[in-house]
Amino acid sequence: MTQDELKKAVAKAAVDYIAPRLERDSVVGVGTGSTANFFIDMLAELKNEFDGAVASSEATAERLKSHGIPVYDLNSAGELEFYVDGADETNEHLELIKGGGGALTREKIVAEVAKTFICIADESKKVGVLGEFPLPVEVIPMARSLVGREIVKLGGDPVYRDGFTTDNGNIILDIYNMDISRPIQIEERLNNIVGVVTNGLFARRPADLLLLGTSRGVESIARKDS
Ligand SMILES: O=C[C@H](O)[C@H](O)[C@H](O)COP(=O)(O)O
Known part of the structure; x- marks a missing residue:
């Protein structure tokens, strides 16, 4: 299978997971990137069964709107049941590196609010120790x-x-x-540097559920203490 086929498979698995759990007034948090884009396109088929979405980037907001899915400001959305997003790397504890597309700060904010963070990724993203992928840090320009x-x-x-x-x-x-053998410690140390907005480590708030696309099918991996 190609990487895009694996991404589509995990996007579909995420839609299948949330579909029976959505209420008419549900607002879904939606991530950014190529895997999230496949999710958005499939989520659109359910658009009459939930209220709308909160976007983690301008690009995602545009894509949601292009499908006719209402996009809400996080401040007026209240509680989010689900946040669905891709990742650049994940370890076995579902700690992530994100931000390859630069959307890490808004992604981290939306993930923080959501009750269940579902990470969708193809198997190339699974690593033993985080850090092969360069870790993005958003910084105030000066x-x-x-x-x-x-x-x-x-x-x-x-x-x-x-x-x-x-x-x-x-x-x-x-x-x-x-x-990055101790992800929580590195996440906190980087965030303590004056001028850092946030960094792309999602260790304090890891994913709750990983849907991992493999050539054998989609593996569903729940975080052990979630
Ligand atoms: O800023 C971008 C996000 O963190 C993405 O979720 C991450 O880069 C993964 O993107 P993709 O699904 O395109 O591999």
Whole structure:
């Protein structure tokens, strides 16, 4: 199977999971990226069975609206039953690296609000230890050099994502060669650097359910303590 076929399979598995659990007044949190896009396109078929969505990026909001799915501001949406999103990496504890597309901050905010975070990913995203994929950090532009120096002190190699601006008007530093064997600790340390908005580690708030696309089918992996 191609990677896109695996992404479509997990998107369908997510729709199949939430469909029987949706109420007419449900608002669904929706992530960003190519896997999330397949999910959005399939979610559209259910659009008369739930109220609408909260988007984790401008791109996702546009795609939802193009299908006629109402998009709500998170502040007026109240509680979200589900947040469905892809990932750049996941470990066995469903701790994630996200933000390859630069949407990490809004993704983290929406994930925080949702009762159940469903991660959809193809098997190339499953790793033993996080960090092969460079870890994105969203930074206030004037703090770029300061944050870069602090990241070096933590043992990482920050690289400025040239020409990229987040939906929040900030920049991204991608960290290479960082030891992420203790994800919660690294997530907190990076977030403590002045000028960091947030980083792409989802360890404090990991996924609750991983739908992993493999050549043998979609594996459903629940977080052990969820
Ligand atoms: O900022 C982007 C998001 O965190 C995506 O969920 C992540 O990059 C995975 O994207 P894709 O599904 O395209 O591999």
